[in-house]
Each structure stands twice: as structure tokens, then as C-alpha cells.
Amino acid sequence: MSVISLKGIKKIYQLGDNTVHALRGVSLDIEEGEFVAITGPSGSGKSTMMHILGCLDSPSEGEYLLNGKDVSNLPPQELADIRNRQIGFVFQGFNLLPRTSAVENVELPLLYSRPVMPNGERHNRAVAALTSMGLADRLDHHPSQLSGGQQQRVAIARALVNHPSLILADEPTGNLDSKTSIEVMRLLQELREKQGITIVLITHEPEIAAYGTRIISVRDGVIISDEKNIPRSVDILEDLPPIAAASGY
Amino acid sequence: MSAMVQVVLMAWNALMRNKVQTLLAMLGVMVGVGALVTSMALGKGAQEAIKDQLLAAGANMIIINSGNYQVERAGAGGSPADHASIIKPLSPRLRTAQWLPNPISNHSGIKLYRTHFEDDPMAEHDHPIASERLGDAMAGLGAAATLSLDDARAIREQLDGIEFVASGVHENARVAIAKTPEKQWFTRLHGTESQLPVIRSGWVFPYGRFLTQSQVRSAEQVMVLGKVVADRLFGENVNPVGEVLTLWNQEFTVVGVVASRSWASQPAAGDDQFDAVYIPVTTVHSLLNLSKLNTITVTTASAGETTIIAKQIEDLLRVRHGITEQMPDDFMVRTQSAQLLGKGLAPDVARIVAGNLESIEALTIEQLAASLQRANRTMLALLAGVAAVSLLVGGIGVMNLLLLSVTQRTREVGLRMAMGARSRDIASQFVIEAIVLSVVGGLVGITVGALISESLEQLFAWSTDVSLLSMVIAIVVAALLGTVASVYPAHRAAQLNPIGALNHE
Numbered sequence: 018m019s020v021i022s023l024k025g026i027k028k029i030y031q032l033g034d035n036t037v038h039a040l041r042g043v044s045l046d047i048e049e050g051e052f053v054a055i056t057g058p059s060g061s062g063k064s065t066m067m068h069i070l071g072c073l074d075s076p077s078e079g080e081y082l083l084n085g086k087d088v089s090n091l092p093p094q095e096l097a098d099i100r101n102r103q104i105g106f107v108f109q110g111f112n113l114l115p116r117t118s119a120v121e122n123v124e125l126p127l128l129y130s131r132p133v134m135p136n137g138e139r140h141n142r143a144v145a146a147l148t149s150m151g152l153a154d155r156l157d158h159h160p161s162q163l164s165g166g167q168q169q170r171v172a173i174a175r176a177l178v179n180h181p182s183l184i185l186a187d188e189p190t191g192n193l194d195s196k197t198s199i200e201v202m203r204l205l206q207e208l209r210e211k212q213g214i215t216i217v218l219i220t221h222e223p224e225i226a227a228y229g230t231r232i233i234s235v236r237d238g239v240i241i242s243d244e245k246n247i248p249r250s251v252d253i254l255e256d257l258p259p260i261a262a263a264s265g266y
Numbered sequence: 267m268s269a270m271v272q273v274v275l276m277a278w279n280a281l282m283r284n285k286v287q288t289l290l291a292m293l294g295v296m297v298g299v300g301a302l303v304t305s306m307a308l309g310k311g312a313q314e315a316i317k318d319q320l321l322a323a324g325a326n327m328i329i330i331n332s333g334n335y336q337v338e339r340a341g342a343g344g345s346p347a348d349h350a351s352i353i354k355p356l357s358p359r360l361r362t363a364q365w366l367p368n369p370i371s372n373h374s375g376i377k378l379y380r381t382h383f384e385d386d387p388m389a390e391h392d393h394p395i396a397s398e399r400l401g402d403a404m405a406g407l408g409a410a411a412t413l414s415l416d417d418a419r420a421i422r423e424q425l426d427g428i429e430f431v432a433s434g435v436h437e438n439a440r441v442a443i444a445k446t447p448e449k450q451w452f453t454r455l456h457g458t459e460s461q462l463p464v465i466r467s468g469w470v471f472p473y474g475r476f477l478t479q480s481q482v483r484s485a486e487q488v489m490v491l492g493k494v495v496a497d498r499l500f501g502e503n504v505n506p507v508g509e510v511l512t513l514w515n516q517e518f519t520v521v522g523v524v525a526s527r528s529w530a531s532q533p534a535a536g537d538d539q540f541d542a543v544y545i546p547v548t549t550v551h552s553l554l555n556l557s558k559l560n561t562i563t564v565t566t567a568s569a570g571e572t573t574i575i576a577k578q579i580e581d582l583l584r585v586r587h588g589i590t591e592q593m594p595d596d597f598m599v600r601t602q603s604a605q606l607l608g609k610g611l612a613p614d615v616a617r618i619v620a621g622n623l624e625s626i627e628a629l630t631i632e633q634l635a636a637s638l639q640r641a642n643r644t645m646l647a648l649l650a651g652v653a654a655v656s657l658l659v660g661g662i663g664v665m666n667l668l669l670l671s672v673t674q675r676t677r678e679v680g681l682r683m684a685m686g687a688r689s690r691d692i693a694s695q696f697v698i699e700a701i702v703l704s705v706v707g708g709l710v711g712i713t714v715g716a717l718i719s720e721s722l723e724q725l726f727a728w729s730t731d732v733s734l735l736s737m738v739i740a741i742v743v744a745a746l747l748g749t750v751a752s753v754y755p756a757h758r759a760a761q762l763n764p765i766g767a768l769n770h771e
């Protein structure tokens with residue numbers, strides 16, 4: 018059974034007299050353990066796709082099966098429950114609560130667990146998630162006391178804390194420098210390799226898309242290519258000599 | 267429980283992320299709740315003061331005056347024809363009482379006599395010196411002093427439902443300090459018994475105590491000073507207990523000072539209770555060689571029985587005085603309603619009450635209480651209005667904070683929704699934050715209100731009472747205020763679209 022199965026998904030926005038076709042019939046299946054990178058130029062419909070995949074929005078047409086369950090036309094409350102249990106989000110802007118400790122930020126999804134999770138368990142799970150992201154010594158730090166990479170690792174810990182079957186990352190490296198971007202991509206790769214988590218990553222940068230096991234290109238609301246990829250290895254990158262030294266100047 | 271604490275703590279943390287805004291909104295709630303608590307304290311205080319007044323004046327009090335000037339008074343302005351219906355023929359006793367002073371009216375050959383001039387509350391205080399009085403029955407008690415200690419004993423012993431009985435002789439007197447006779451004061455003198463303070467429940471004794479039963483029994487020459495007298499003779503805040511005063515050329519030892527407990531009847535020169543001295547009735551009798559009384563003051567065990575017992579007293583005294591059916595009483599039994607106006611009540615309040623009623627005689631305790639209650643309600647309504655406006659302003663403040671907060675935290679709302687929060691979770695988060703804010707503001711407001719009430723009492727001697735109930739009410743009101751103020755902002759937050767909220771800048 019596919020984790021994600023889209024059949025003829027369309028999304029139409031009505032802006033006054035203007036009809037915007039953000040998605041014009043997208044069909045695809047994503048299997049468990051895949052690391053799918055969706056790329057395309059700005060305005061091609063990547064974010065719209067991500068919103069639908071993330072159950073933040075419903076398609077205008079088509080069918081979306083998440084872990085075999087049709088979620089295309091569920092009421093908001095049920096969509097909220099699905100997001101809470103099955104999906105972890107990583108955003109470009111981290112979206113951490115300011116003046117709030119890393120632990121409390123990571124606890125956030127657990128606040129909405131049903132049935133209600135006891136305080137102790139919530140705290141323990143948040144600490145465990147942060148520890149797995151190498152942030153055991155930053156539990157009580159506020160976002161402003163953390164570097165960009167550390168903040169994004171807190172955000173990934175938050176996405177993982179509910180043990181979701183799917184992680185959706187929208188331009189997760191957009192606000193990071195290249196070195197930190199590589200670190201974050203390496204982390205996501207490890208999640209897939211060690212825990213078998215399915216990851217859907219949205220990016221407009223081909224270098225970032227290269228970390229995926231599959232690259233899907235979107236343009237004007239349709240898929241124009243869908244290919245398997247040999248993921249770029251961080252280790253190879255690191256073994257390369259610095260560019261300046263190699264060129265001999 | 268710990269989940270609840272957690273929720274409150276989280277709301278508190280969220281509020282503390284914007285300290286200035288939160289404190290401003292709290293200030294609004296604080297002012298509102300403070301005003302509410304203060305107005306409730308003033309209202310309760312006024313209520314208590316009125317109750318004190320009615321008690322001090324004695325809703326259960328019956329006063330028996332010797333003589334009967336009501337008959338005379340009823341005749342003062344009416345026509346002779348009216349009088350025939352009102353006035354019963356005089357008793358032979360009265361008719362033969364040739365020693366009575368100046369008859370004051372003469373209709374159809376019937377002579378009516380006023381009682382001793384000092385029983386007339388309208389009479390001026392003149393102050394004949396003591397030597398003129400000593401041993402002189404005429405100048406002493408007046409001829410119409412028809413009551414006796416035996417009458418008082420009979421009332422005490424023969425009637426049911428009686429609580430206390432105090433006999434009284436009333437005089438004008440000059441008291442002077444024995445050591446320094448030029449220090450003197452003309453005042454009212456009350457010969458009385460040890461139970462008077464129980465009857466006058468509004469009394470306190472800043473120094474010493476009232477006359478004891480044994481002092482009364484053995485007719486000791488001891489004296490309790492009204493506060494005004496003590497202040498005039500010895501100065502304020504001086505303890506005169508043990509000092510020796512002269513009265514009627516006799517020496518009296520001061521055993522106590524009496525003052526008022528209530529804000530509405532502060533001692534003033536010329537008033538009957540505190541510009542007065544109290545000595546045992548038996549001492550008056552033995553020094554002046556008398557056995558008559560001017561008044562007998564009775565309290566009944568229950569206020570509801572006052573009228574019935576007053577009637578029984580009248581019957582008893584008529585029999586004891588040998589008054590036959592056709593004759594008027596040679597005494598006057600009154601429940602204290604009319605007297606209330608002169609005593610124990612602030613003069614302006616009394617004037618308002620009396621002005622609103624057709625005649626003072628028709629005044630009943632119930633009417634008086636109702637009038638006071640009405641005045642009280644007007645004041646309360648005013649205060650409640652102030653509190654309501656303050657609360658409204660506070661509520662608007664809270665709502666403003668929340669609306670601002672919803673706008674500022676739109677991304678947070680979107681994030682929480684993405685993490686699985688339902689609309690309901692978002693709404694309750696804002697409602698809880700508002701309640702926490704309001705309740706904390708309310709707690710501070712209660713403290714502030716209590717302090718203000720206390721200061722009003724200290725500074726202006728206003729009567730206030732911050733009750734536990736008023737605090738509970740204040741907290742509930744604060745919580746309700748928070749809830750109501752948060753409904754609209756919470757609704758707005760809950761209706762946000764998760765995508766739009768997440769992308770909000």
C-alpha cells in the first residue's frame with residue numbers, strides 16, 4: 018500500500034473573474050521509505066500540492082488516499098486529527114514559537130494528541146526527539162538563542178515527535194546557508210535510512226533535490242518528469258577538496 | 267488537576283511573552299474589579315451601619331415616660347371639638363395635684379399639665395446650680411414624675427418577653443473637677459441602672475466601664491462620663507477614670523467613659539447620650555430624697571413583640587396607678603420609633619427621613635428602615651454604576667489585547683492548526699488566556715479595592731466591609747469578564763484558515 022496516492026488532483030482558485038488552475042490533474046504514488054523531492058519554478062504549484070498532501074487544504078477535484086484512506090473530502094476537525102497523527106511539517110521559516118524553550122516547542126503537536134497525553138510523557142518524548150537531533154544540551158534554549166541550523170533541527174524534532182508516517186518539508190533549507198543546508202539534508206537522509214520515514218521535500222534548488230531518492234518536476238500545475246535518483250552523498254561532498262585549492266590558484 | 271495547572275501555566279507564559287500589553291489589559295480589569303470591591307464594601311458597610319443604627323436605637327426598645335404630654339400636644343393646634351374626642355377626663359389625682367406648675371391649656375374647664383420642663387426635648391438646657399436643687403423635689407424631678415422603682419420592678423417581674431429594664435431619672439446638672447472647681451461643664455445627668463449599655467447596643471467604653479450592679483445596689487457615688495463631658499473636662503485622649511468630680515456639692519469618682527460605636531452618631535456637644543453623665547439611679551434617689559422615675563426603658567426579647575408588650579405595660583401601669591377606664595394614662599409608653607429621629611441617627615439622615623414622611627408620629631421603624639434602605643440603594647446604584655463602567659472599560663481593554671494578540675500571533679495559530687489543533691483548541695486557548703489575565707487582574711483588583719476601602723474607613727471614617735462573598739463575586743465577575751471579552755477574538759482566531767495563517771507576515 019502506498020503512503021500517498023493521488024489520482025487526478027486538481028486545485029482551482031477563484032479570484033473574482035479570474036480562475037487560477039494551480040494544479041491541473043496530478044496523479045502519483047509515493048511508497049513507504051521514499052525521499053521524494055518535488056521541484057519546479059515559482060508558481061508551478063509546489064506549495065499547493067504540499068498543502069493538499071499535508072491535509073491543510075482539500076483538492077477541488079480528484080482523490081487523495083493517505084495510507085489507504087480517502088482524505089479528499091474530510092471535515093476540518095478530522096483533517097486536524099490526521100495532521101496531528103500522521104504528518105510532520107518542516108517549514109522554510111522554522112515557525113518556532115518565540116520566547117519559548119526548545120522542549121516546549123517540540124511538545125506543541127503533543128498538546129493536541131487525542132486522548133490527551135500526560136505531561137510527563139509529553140516532556141519525555143520531546144526530550145527524546147531533541148536528543149535524536151543532537152540538541153540534548155539545548156533543551157531550554159529559546160529560538161533566539163539558537164543558530165539557524167539548530168532552529169531547523171528543533172523544527173524537525175517537532176515534526177518527528179508524534180512518530181508520523183510522513184514528513185512534509187517545504188523549502189526547509191531556504192533560510193539556511195549552504196553548509197547548514199547540507200547538514201539538514203543529511204539529517205533528513207538519515208531519518209529515511211535509519212527509521213524508514215517517508216519524506217516529501219519541496220524545493221526549487223536542483224542541488225537540494227539531488228538528495229532525494231526520486232525527483233518530481235512540476236510546471237504549471239502538472240508533473241512533467243518523475244525519475245528515480247541516486248541520492249547525493251554528503252560524505253562524497255565533504256571529501257572533495259575546497260574549490261580554490263583544486264583550481265590551483 | 268495538574269493538566270489544569272499546566273493549561274493555566276501555558277496561558278500565563280503566552281501572556282508573559284507580551285508583558286506590556288498584558289499588564290495594560292490587566293490594569294483595566296484591576297481598576298474595574300477594584301471599583302467593584304470598593305463599592306460592595308461601601309454598600310455592605312452602609313448596610314451594617316444602618317443595622318447598627320436601628321439596633322442602637324433599639325427596634326426592640328420601649329420607653330415609658332412619666333407624665334403624658336401627648337394629650338397636651340395633640341391639643342396644641344386643634345379645635346376644642348377635636349379635643350373632646352381625644353381627651354379622656356383627667357384623673358382625680360391629676361386634678362387635685364395643685365402643686366403642678368403652670369397649667370398650659372384650658373379647654374372646657376379641663377386643665378392639662380405638661381410634664382417637667384426637662385422632659386420636653388424641645389426645651390432649652392438651662393442650668394440651675396446644684397444647691398438650688400439639692401433636697402428640693404419640685405426643682406428636682408418635677409411633679410409629673412409618676413413612675414417609681416416599684417413600677418420598674420413590676421414590669422421586670424410580672425411580664426413575659428422582657429429582656430432588660432432600666433430605670434432612669436434625668437436632670438440637668440453641673441459637674442466640676444474637685445481639685446480644680448473652675449473646670450466645670452453643664453450637661454445632662456442620667457440616673458440609671460447597670461443594664462443600660464446592653465439596651466443601648468451602640469455604646470463603647472474607651473476608658474473604664476459602666477456602672478456595676480453592686481454600685482447601683484449600694485447607691486455609690488460613682489459616675490460614667492459621656493465622651494463629650496470627658497473631653498471638655500479633661501481633654502481628648504485623657505483617661506479620667508479615678509478622678510473625682512463634684513455634683514450637687516457631693517464627690518463622685520469617675521469609673522468610665524462612654525462613646526459611640528457607630529459612624530452615624532458621633533458624640534457632639536448637647537446630645538443626650540454623650541454630652542451627659544451617668545450615675546446610679548439609687549444615688550440620685552438617696553441624694554435628692556426621691557423615689558420617682560422619669561423613664562423606664564425596656565427591651566423586649568424579640569422585636570416583633572414590642573407592640574404587644576407595650577400594651578401590656580400600659581395595662582399593668584394603669585392598674586398599678588389606679589387609673590380607671592375613663593381616665594388618660596399618667597405616663598406614656600412609646601416604642602422608640604419617634605425617639606429614633608433625635609438619637610442615634612445622623613441629623614441630616616433623620617431630616618431626610620422625616621421630611622419624606624407625613625408626620626413624625628406616624629413613623630414606624632419599618633418605614634424608617636425602608637427609607638434608609640432606599641437612600642442606601644441609591645448610593646449603591648451609583649457605586650455599582652461606577653463599577654460597571656470600569657468593568658466595561660476593563661473588558662474592552664481585554665478584548666483589544668486579545669484582538670491584537672490574535673493578529674500578532676496569526677502564524678502561531680496557523681502553526682498550531684498544522685500541528686493538529688482544532689478550531690475549538692484555538693478558541694479555548696484564547697479564552698483561557700483571557701480568563702487567566704482577568705482573574706490575575708481581578709486578584710490584584712481585590713487587593714487594591716480592599717486597600718481603598720480600608721483607607722476610606724481610616725481617612726473619612728466611612729463604614730466599609732470587605733466580605734469574603736464580595737471577593738468571590740469579584741473573582742467570578744473577573745472570570746466572566748474575561749470569558750465575554752474573549753468570545754469575539756477567540757472566534758476570529760478559530761476561524762483562521764491554516765494556510766493563510768501560516769503564510770501571514
Ligand SMILES: Nc1ncnc2c1ncn2[C@@H]1O[C@H](COP(=O)(O)OP(=O)(O)O)[C@@H](O)[C@H]1O
Nearest residue numbers: 030032037039058059060061062063064065066
Ligand atoms: N490562495 C490562493 N488563491 C489564489 N491563487 C493561489 C492561491 N495559492 C496559490 N495560488 C496560485 O496558484 C499557483 C501555484 O502557486 P503555488 O502552489 O504557491 O506555487 P509554488 O509554491 O510552486 O510557487 C500560483 O499561480 C499562485 O498564484
Ligand SMILES: [Mg+2]
Nearest residue numbers: 060063064065
Ligand atoms: Mg511555494
